[in-house]
Amino acid sequence: MQILASALLAAAMAAQAVIASPIRARSPYAVKETHFAPREWTKLDRANGAKLVQLQIGLKQGNMDGLLEHLNEVSDPDHARYGAHLSADEIDELVRPSKETCDQVEQWLSEAGVGGHSYNTAKDWITVNLPLEFVEKLLDTEYHDYKHEDGAIISRTTHWSLPRHLHSHIDVIQPTTSFFRGAAHAATYVKTIDEVHDEVAKLSLAAASYGEPSDVSKVCNVSSVTPECFATLYKTKGYKTKAEYKNSIGFANYLEEVPIRPDTEQFLKKYRPEAVSSAKTFTTFSINGGPLNDGPLSLGSAANGSSHEANLDVQAIAGISWKTPIVSYSTGGRPPFIPDLTVVENDSEPYLVWVNWLLQQRSIPKIISTSYGEPEQTVPRSYAERVCKQFAAVGARGTTLFFSSGDSGLGGTNKCYTNDGKNTYKFLPAFPASCPYVTTVGATMNFEPEESAYRAARNVSGVFRDLYSSGSGFSNYFKQPAWQETAANAYVKSIGDLYKGLYNPAGRGYPDLAAQGLYFAYVWNGTEGTISGTSASTPLTAGIFALVNDALLASGKSSLGYLNPWLYKKGYKGLTDITKGSSHGCNVEGFPVTKGWDPITGFGTSIFPELVKLAGAKVW
Structure with missing residues (x-):
């Protein structure tokens, strides 16, 4: 068995044409990035x-400033180019690295x-599979295994280097210093609806009405919030799509999550019977070996929960x-890695x-919902900034990216x-929620x-559950965007010195809007239950704005695309202001609100x- 494993490893290395020789470079190596391991590791x-890893090298993009200028113009409702979104080829042309950058990196x-390395279509990313010991030589560093408090293990370093002449040509290389988990923002899973009743009573969350019941109180029950409630509460009830042939909505799954069609069918039969065909017709894509499943959960998957x-996402959207x-x-x-030397790792x-x-x-959907995130500080700044720019490119194509704000309040x-090595008490913003090129969704209740x-x-029922509070914060990585200045500065001024020094008042504030996020009715593994979190409010909001896009497309207009400039300039007038509550977290x-x-x-x-x-x- 050991001989076979060695042979397989040798074959894999040969396939990548890696020569185990000393690294040569035109200039001395110098540290490019340092990032501390978080407390949880x-x-x-x-x-x-x-161990083989998939190394991703981000080259300096050619004209990202030009792309961002285009993005701001086509997203500003008062600009003459509003809605004139760019094509995939146009974006590739804008961000393609210079010939000098490509030549220098290729020579290295x-x-x-x-x-054996490959490029994406814009040629601003290189992907190559290499043994970790070779990566250590290539980046003049050492990798160690790190164990998360939840048991996951990943191989990372806290610093890496490049020849000096390449520092201006390469923005980021991963996996190196990234310690994030990509956790889903689903705060609570409750097996049966009956189990929430005690919590609801204690929290006094009953949607009681006095006198003549309203349309909302007739259909909304806080212990199990349904599609009929959402449609009534947010006034989509009665709307019939008119442009579905040129519209679509997507959602992203990580950590081996996959939506289960039989569960979705069961959910829709009960709560949205006219939409039951959606359970069979939604399209699935596997990326980097992601799982696909057209049948019920396997016994192993059900045992692992x-x-x-994924079920919540598809059911909230379809509903x-x-x-x-x-x-x-x-x-x-995903971590923990499989300890097989022939497996190419791309964890977390x-x-x-x-x-x-x-x-x-x-061709990509006009709306995409993502319910995952982690503390911003666990993500190296270079990585966060580069991925945020990738999100900007998606927005320039006319797609709105919704991300959840998180479920831990301030942290x-x-x-x-x-x-940062100082272990200072401070609020912890989340990423990608803090990226200014995504629209971040918080959660409401009642x-x-x-x-x-x-x-x-x-x-609750003998199981300790941590704080659940809608994610809140101001970025330490991304400055306050121009479109947010008036709104965010007014808020910061209104709270005065409250929590001064514990957050960055000049940073991008989030979320941008909100939706219901407590006790969603849904089905998992054939069982009806409820689930809570900004993981719920995000696909719900995405579904509502997919209908807004439908109305736009049916009117001969373009999709909303990058939403935030429009939202802060005029779209906010179409939202119900929430004035009760607070962010909680960080023991304060x-x-x-x-x-x-x-x-x-x-x-x-x-x-x-x-x-x-x-x-x-x-308006219909």
Whole structure:
């Protein structure tokens, strides 16, 4: 067996044309990036050098400033070019690296003995499979295994180097210093609806009405919130799609998540019977070996609790946006790694793999929802900035990216410490929620009025559940965008010195808007239950805006695309302002929800007919 494994490893290495010779370079090596391992990770022994990893090298892009200028123009509702989105080929041309950059990097790789590498269509990313011990030589570093407090193990370094002459030609290389987990933002899974009743009673969340019941109170029950409630609350009820043939909505899955068709069919039969065909017709794509599944969960997957998030996404979308076609993306790669030396590892690099694949497709959905994220500080800044630019490229093509704000408020309980070697108490913003080129969604609960979602940490049915509070914050990586200045500065001014020094008031604030995120009715493994989190509010919001796009396309107009400039300039008028609640987390009460924009519920929740009108489409 050992001889066979050695033979397989040798074959794999030969396939990559890697020559184990000393690294030669035109200039001395110097450290390119340093990033501390977060508190949740424990350093173990040196990593197994024979393990194969998929190395991703991000070259300096040729004219990203030009792309961002295009993006700002086509996304500004007052600009003459509003809605004139770019094609995939036009974007590739803008970001393609200079000949000098390509030549310098190719020479370095060639002299190092690296062959068999591939480029994406824009040629700004190189992918190559290499043994870890060779990567150590290539980047003049050492990899160790690190163990997360949840048991996951990854191989990473805290610094890496490049020849000095390449520092201006290469932005990022991963996996190197990234310690993120790509966790789904689904705060709670409850097996049966009955189990939530005690919690609902304690939290006094009943949607009681006094006198004549309203349309909302007739159909909305906080212990199990259904598609009929959402359609009534956000006023999509009665809307019939008119342009589904040229519209679509997608959602991204990571960590081996995959939507289960029989569960979706069961859900729709009960809650949206006219849409039941969606369970069979949604399209699925596997990226980097991501799983696909057309049948029920396997026994092993059910035992591991797999696909709660993916099921929630497809059911929330199908329940609100029918007949809009649905697309599911399942991206492979997750820790802990499989200790097989012949397996090429690509663990915990989800957003980069997915968005680079997406940008190479010539046709993509007009709306994409993603319910994953992690603390911003666990993501190296170079990686976060580069991936955020990739999201900008998606927006320039006319696609709106919705990301969840997170479920730990300001950063969780007893976890709010910096990852800069100083271990300073500070609020922890999340990524990709903090990227200015995505639209970030927070969570609400209750009806008439809604308020920011919150449930205190406590024991329920003998199981301890951590704090659940809608994600909130200001980025430490990304500055406040111009379109947000008025709204965010007004909020910061209104709270004065509250939590001064614990957050960055000049950073990009999030979320941008919100939707219901507590006790969604859904089906998993054939069982009806409920689930909570910004993982729920995000696909719900995406589904509502897919209908806005439908109205636009039916009116002969373009899709909304990169949403935030429009949202902050005029779209906010089509949202119900939320004025009750606070962000919680980091062992404090947190930022207060206020009138106008706030970093807990954004501008509020959707009023569909108003959004359609403000977008410039015909109101049905």
